[in-house]
Amino acid sequence: MKITINGESHTCQAGETLLSFLKAEGISPQTVVAEYNGSIVQMNQFGTTLLHDGDSLELLRFVGGG
Amino acid sequence: MLLEVNEKKGRNIMEDQLIIGGKEIKSRLFLGTGKFGDDHLIPKCIEASGAQIITVAMRRIDFHTSQENMMQYIPKDCILMPNTSGARNAEEAVRIARLGRAAGCGDWVKIEVVSDNKYLLPDNEETLKAVDTLVKEGFTVLPYMTPDLYAARRMRDAGAAAVMPFGAPIGTNKGLRTREVVQIMAEELDLPVVVDAGIGKPSEAAECMEIGAAAVLVNTAVATAGDPVRMAAAFGKAVQAGREAFLASPGAVRQYAEASSPLTGFLHEA
Numbered sequence: 263m264k265i266t267i268n269g270e271s272h273t274c275q276a277g278e279t280l281l282s283f284l285k286a287e288g289i290s291p292q293t294v295v296a297e298y299n300g301s302i303v304q305m306n307q308f309g310t311t312l313l314h315d316g317d318s319l320e321l322l323r324f325v326g327g328g
Numbered sequence: 329m330l331l332e333v334n335e336k337k338g339r340n341i342m343e344d345q346l347i348i349g350g351k352e353i354k355s356r357l358f359l360g361t362g363k364f365g366d367d368h369l370i371p372k373c374i375e376a377s378g379a380q381i382i383t384v385a386m387r388r389i390d391f392h393t394s395q396e397n398m399m400q401y402i403p404k405d406c407i408l409m410p411n412t413s414g415a416r417n418a419e420e421a422v423r424i425a426r427l428g429r430a431a432g433c434g435d436w437v438k439i440e441v442v443s444d445n446k447y448l449l450p451d452n453e454e455t456l457k458a459v460d461t462l463v464k465e466g467f468t469v470l471p472y473m474t475p476d477l478y479a480a481r482r483m484r485d486a487g488a489a490a491v492m493p494f495g496a497p498i499g500t501n502k503g504l505r506t507r508e509v510v511q512i513m514a515e516e517l518d519l520p521v522v523v524d525a526g527i528g529k530p531s532e533a534a535e536c537m538e539i540g541a542a543a544v545l546v547n548t549a550v551a552t553a554g555d556p557v558r559m560a561a562a563f564g565k566a567v568q569a570g571r572e573a574f575l576a577s578p579g580a581v582r583q584y585a586e587a588s589s590p591l592t593g594f595l596h597e598a
Binding site for chain 2: 267268269270287289290292293294295297302303304305320321322323324325326327328
């Protein structure tokens with residue numbers, strides 16, 4: 263299935279959760295803020311957020327800034 | 329008249345507290361974390377400067393490059409203030425602020441709404457809308473703004489915890505080019521005025537404090553200095569010195585010389 267992450271199309275397996283996707287990408291979930299189809303996902307819900315075909319995800323992290 | 333103003337300003341430094349969002353802030357220097365050639369310098373600069381309020385930005389994760397988690401460089405006892413840089417209107421600023429809070433770093437936010445990429449000047453009207461929304465959601469909101477007394481009053485009425493007018497455009501190191509308006513804002517507003525952006529040298533940070541600013545936010549000046557840690561320490565001292573000078577009430581400026589030594593008892597007197 264295909265989902266849009268940060269504006270780019272990604273392929274991922276059916277049944278994947280946000281948490282398993284991040285782990286597969288080698289990204290530490292503690293450093294991520296996620297918006298799933300326009301709504302903020304709290305960190306403790308990453309493991310229960312199931313990804314579906316056509317979903318849109320925004321994944322952000324803190325960077326240096328003034 | 330001058331005496332009146334000075335008397336109004338003169339305060340006991342022992343009672344000199346900076347309270348923002350109900351918190352006593354230990355340092356009047358706020359430090360940004362962008363543009364550091366090496367992020368390992370960030371905790372050293374925070375320590376050297378004594379800064380307590382630290383700004384960060386939020387960006388999309390880039391899957392094509394490996395990125396470090398910069399939060400590891402910010403000591404846990406700091407107050408983290410995410411900015412909404414990248415926002416072009418109030419709606420985007422609100423969205424970024426909510427995401428920052430969801431990341432679990434508290435409820436402070438620096439509103440930054442910019443749609444002019446050449447000078448990065450903040451849009452006061454959109455900023456005010458974002459302040460209004462976010463205050464109602466319980467954020468401690470510090471708007472970065474174009475210096476303007478009336479706009480600042482509206483920010484205050486909307487519940488801003490402080491206002492942050494620029495000294496010069498972001499990253500220019502030009503100093504306090506907005507001195508007149510910032511001084512009036514500091515005098516007339518009953519909430520802290522933090523000079524944010526454009527300050528390039530410690531003397532300029534001291535100048536901000538001497539005219540009554542409550543604090544100064546610097547980033548580029550420290551991050552791009554030859555020795556950022558040493559520059560951070562210099563800014564920490566400058567802000568303290570400037571604050572003390574403000575509290576001490578500088579003496580009057582005069583057109584003509586006035587001798588500091590007595591004008592009697594000279595050797596040549598008859």
